[in-house]
Amino acid sequence: xxxxxxxxxxxTLRHLRALLRQPWWIAITLVQPVIWLLIFSQLFRxxxxxxxxxxxxxxxxxTPGIVVMTALFSNGWSGMGVIDDLNRGVMDRFLVTPVRxxxxxxxxxxxxxxxxxxxxxxxxxxxxxxxxRFGGGLPGIVALLLAGALLGVAFGALSNALALLLRREESxxxxxxxxxxxxxxxxxxxxxxxxxxxxxxHVARYNPVNWAIVAGREALxxxxxxxxxxxxxxxxxxxxxxxxxxxxxxxxTYQRSV
Amino acid sequence: xxxxxxxxxxxxxxxxxxxxxxxGDVRALDGLSFSVSPGAVFGLLGPNGAGKSTTVKILTTLSxxxxxxAEVAGIDVLRHPDRxxxxxxxxxxxxxxxxxxxxxxxxxxxxxxxxxxxxxxxSRVGELLERFGLADAANRIARTYSGGMQRxxxxxxxxxxxxxxLFLDEPTTGLDPEAxxxxxxxxxxxxxxxxxxxxxxxxxxxxDRLARWLAIVDRGRIVTEGTPEQLKSELRGDAIHVxxxxxxxxxxxxxxxxxxxxxxxxxxxxxxxxxxxDSGAKAVPAVLAALESGGVKVASVTVARPSLDDxxxxxxxxxxxxxxxxKESSR
Numbered sequence: 001x002x003x004x005x006x007x008x009x010x011x012t013l014r015h016l017r018a019l020l021r022q023p024w025w026i027a028i029t030l031v032q033p034v035i036w037l038l039i040f041s042q043l044f045r046x047x048x049x050x051x052x053x054x055x056x057x058x059x060x061x062x063t064p065g066i067v068v069m070t071a072l073f074s075n076g077w078s079g080m081g082v083i084d085d086l087n088r089g090v091m092d093r094f095l096v097t098p099v100r101x102x103x104x105x106x107x108x109x110x111x112x113x114x115x116x117x118x119x120x121x122x123x124x125x126x127x128x129x130x131x132x133r134f135g136g137g138l139p140g141i142v143a144l145l146l147a148g149a150l151l152g153v154a155f156g157a158l159s160n161a162l163a164l165l166l167r168r169e170e171s172x173x174x175x176x177x178x179x180x181x182x183x184x185x186x187x188x189x190x191x192x193x194x195x196x197x198x199x200x201x202h203v204a205r206y207n208p209v210n211w212a213i214v215a216g217r218e219a220l221x222x223x224x225x226x227x228x229x230x231x232x233x234x235x236x237x238x239x240x241x242x243x244x245x246x247x248x249x250x251x252x253t254y255q256r257s258v
Numbered sequence: 259x260x261x262x263x264x265x266x267x268x269x270x271x272x273x274x275x276x277x278x279x280x281x282g283d284v285r286a287l288d289g290l291s292f293s294v295s296p297g298a299v300f301g302l303l304g305p306n307g308a309g310k311s312t313t314v315k316i317l318t319t320l321s322x323x324x325x326x327x328a329e330v331a332g333i334d335v336l337r338h339p340d341r342x343x344x345x346x347x348x349x350x351x352x353x354x355x356x357x358x359x360x361x362x363x364x365x366x367x368x369x370x371x372x373x374x375x376x377x378x379x380x381s382r383v384g385e386l387l388e389r390f391g392l393a394d395a396a397n398r399i400a401r402t403y404s405g406g407m408q409r410x411x412x413x414x415x416x417x418x419x420x421x422x423x424l425f426l427d428e429p430t431t432g433l434d435p436e437a438x439x440x441x442x443x444x445x446x447x448x449x450x451x452x453x454x455x456x457x458x459x460x461x462x463x464x465x466d467r468l469a470r471w472l473a474i475v476d477r478g479r480i481v482t483e484g485t486p487e488q489l490k491s492e493l494r495g496d497a498i499h500v501x502x503x504x505x506x507x508x509x510x511x512x513x514x515x516x517x518x519x520x521x522x523x524x525x526x527x528x529x530x531x532x533x534x535x536d537s538g539a540k541a542v543p544a545v546l547a548a549l550e551s552g553g554v555k556v557a558s559v560t561v562a563r564p565s566l567d568d569x570x571x572x573x574x575x576x577x578x579x580x581x582x583x584x585k586e587s588s589r
Contacts (some may be wrong), residue, residue: 003373006370007370007371010367010370010371014356014359014363014367017358017359017363018356018358018359021358021399088352088353088354088356088357089350089351089352089353089354090354090355090356092320092350092354093348093350093354093415094371095319095320096318096319096320096343096346096348097343097368097371097372098340098343098344098371098372098373099371256322257281258315258320258321
């Protein structure tokens, strides 16, 4: 067990180091959520005036949505790194060492969780600076971070599984494009459920992206409904476990094909 | 087929009747067997697609055979892959360094995966960087390394845990001549240290030069094996090639050569005369004299020692370069 943890951590460090060496990646990762937060909060500023909108401040409403959207997008592409490792033969080199097989995948997922949490903290800070107010305080913020990390890990695992099965960059890009944007818009990231068409509401109920938004947004309210928060975090945890299991299966499929 | 070595439990590598079929009914291995005694440099020579890389993948636990079995360092690769992994070092056909990490980081991570850590790991990493001439580049990311440097880093990574058996899959493919010579010197040095090395190559020259025992692989089977010298001496003697000044008069040529006892396998094709003799140096004056007294004019004469190419041709019925071009990249 301790070996597995140590190996995961060595792999995590490998991925973090590689990211920190890419100034463009850092710039884009930091700037992109800022742009989303600014653009969407400007674009939809007057949405709060619609009768029936629960909040009076759109940025307060939007911030958890952007946190979750960022978690989704920065991990939905995680599989590209796997393809790079496959193409360069790095994956096979790891497989002839005594590395714990699980660590090859879990190292990436731990890295996902860390990066997602840092990004989320930055977005929350920007939201606060832009006038958002979170009545839920620190426990609420922790719940939002947890929701983002769980969603990030789940989609990171899913993306890794896709990469291990498809093994081609183009295919993974196409699949990710196909999945990520619709999932974002079929949620309450930008618009409360009451104001969206019914069918979107129905879809959103089964959309893991929306579970993360609901959990995070609820936890940030002054009067927190903890049942809602915990149940949605629970769904997310189950979803993350299922995705992790799928990634492990995909990894076995890859090993058999070598 | 066994090598000259002792009982089977002392072997560094033993592969028995390996069969592997890939999807689409590509039969990569078709009952391949061989064994390697400890401390030897064993060469698997064959064209692309002959099954060399598949053999290495099975012996290094990356892949499982459909049938047959193997032991490496006395450990069963199917039953105890994890123990085999600790005993072997592996350098794949393609450089597999992490391009975004420095040489030192690559080596350190590799060592950590084998459970080495702390001061021991730091000194081992420093030692290997020094030995492979990478000390100055240790803190640069591997993307900036030349092909030869990346290859050296690959080998250093394969050695970090002091393995008993080192697998080198086409170690010089894609290197320029200078880097290749460098790599040859490095491999010779390693073999001098008592490490068992299994080397695959499709360069005849490389096999001839590095391997002390050689097995020729073709279509997933070993077709022959022995020391490079043994394999070549099976061909009995040298090849002589005489370029005649005229294309006619084949009858005269045959009459002239019939009188010489040790000239065999005479082949006449246009102005070209090929034959096999026990000793080229001794035969040439006699052959020239015989041709001259027979009234045949000679333009030039060359003598060639038997090459592994001839060995390959004899055992597979195809010339090596033909076989190499006929198949696509190896698996």
